[in-house]
Amino acid sequence: MPEIFQTNPETVLLPDVGALPELMGARRPIHVEVGFGKDVRVLREAARMPDELFLGIEISGKKARSLCRKAVRAGLANVRAYRGDVRPVLAERLPPGSVASFTALFPDPWPKWNQQKHRWIREATARQMRVALMPGGMVTLATDHDHYRDQMKVVMAGAGFELLEERPGVPDDDRTLFAQRFERLGESVTWLRWRSPETKDLAPGGGAGATTSSV
Numbered sequence: 703m704p705e706i707f708q709t710n711p712e713t714v715l716l717p718d719v720g721a722l723p724e725l726m727g728a729r730r731p732i733h734v735e736v737g738f739g740k741d742v743r744v745l746r747e748a749a750r751m752p753d754e755l756f757l758g759i760e761i762s763g764k765k766a767r768s769l770c771r772k773a774v775r776a777g778l779a780n781v782r783a784y785r786g787d788v789r790p791v792l793a794e795r796l797p798p799g800s801v802a803s804f805t806a807l808f809p810d811p812w813p814k815w816n817q818q819k820h821r822w823i824r825e826a827t828a829r830q831m832r833v834a835l836m837p838g839g840m841v842t843l844a845t846d847h848d849h850y851r852d853q854m855k856v857v858m859a860g861a862g863f864e865l866l867e868e869r870p871g872v873p874d875d876d877r878t879l880f881a882q883r884f885e886r887l888g889e890s891v892t893w894l895r896w897r898s899p900e901t902k903d904l905a906p907g908g909g910a911g912a913t914t915s916s917v
């Protein structure tokens with residue numbers, strides 16, 4: 703029996719990845735934000751689009767619980783928070799074609815060479831996002847780390863995404879706590895947005911779990 707931190711009937715924090723599709727039910731489209739941290743962008747978006755479902759995925763239980771509490775206080779019934787690593791969710795749990803958008807603002811860059819294996823945006827996960835996305839679905843990423851930015855561009859292009867926009871600084875809607883921190887420190891950041899192609903075909907050898915390189 704998975705432990706469920708029930709905050710209200712519609713907004714729950716569910717630690718068992720197996721129950722995720724059940725949790726989301728038939729509600730579509732789904733917008734997924736990965737690693738929201740202490741930021742509440744996902745709540746702003748949920749308030750703006752009450753008929754769409756917002757799933758926050760965050761590895762820190764404390765931050766995930768905090769988002770749930772804030773969603774309840776804000777009276778938002780269209781928010782779900784999953785406490786856990788995004789990777790098994792992408793590999794196994796998002797129904798193909800169910801996601802309208804993925805957003806990950808300032809994913810941990812793991813800047814040292816020997817840490818880079820911990821970055822979650824890589825070839826396999828880019829392909830998995832493409833499979834989970836509806837045709838024409840969007841992926842928005844931001845980073846302060848040039849090497850990670852370049853890695854993102856390579857793996858997203860490899861998965862067949864079209865780069866729509868790449869700009870310094872983040873638009874107002876995506877000015878998260880980390881974006882504001884980098885702004886205060888005068889550090890340069892890059893914001894990028896891709897669109898999934900209209901076709902669901904992947905390149906030969908591709909598939910939701912396919913990975914052939916080290917990124």
Ligand SMILES: C[S@@+](CC[C@H](N)C(=O)[O-])C[C@H]1O[C@@H](n2cnc3c(N)ncnc32)[C@H](O)[C@@H]1O
Nearest residue numbers: 737738739741760761787788807808878879880
């Ligand atoms: C640098 S913070 C960015 C927080 C927020 N997006 C912002 O811009 O203010 C990165 C967040 O990603 C979360 N995180 C790191 N690895 C993760 C993973 N594999 N799956 C889900 N969340 C992850 C961390 O716990 C942290 O809250």
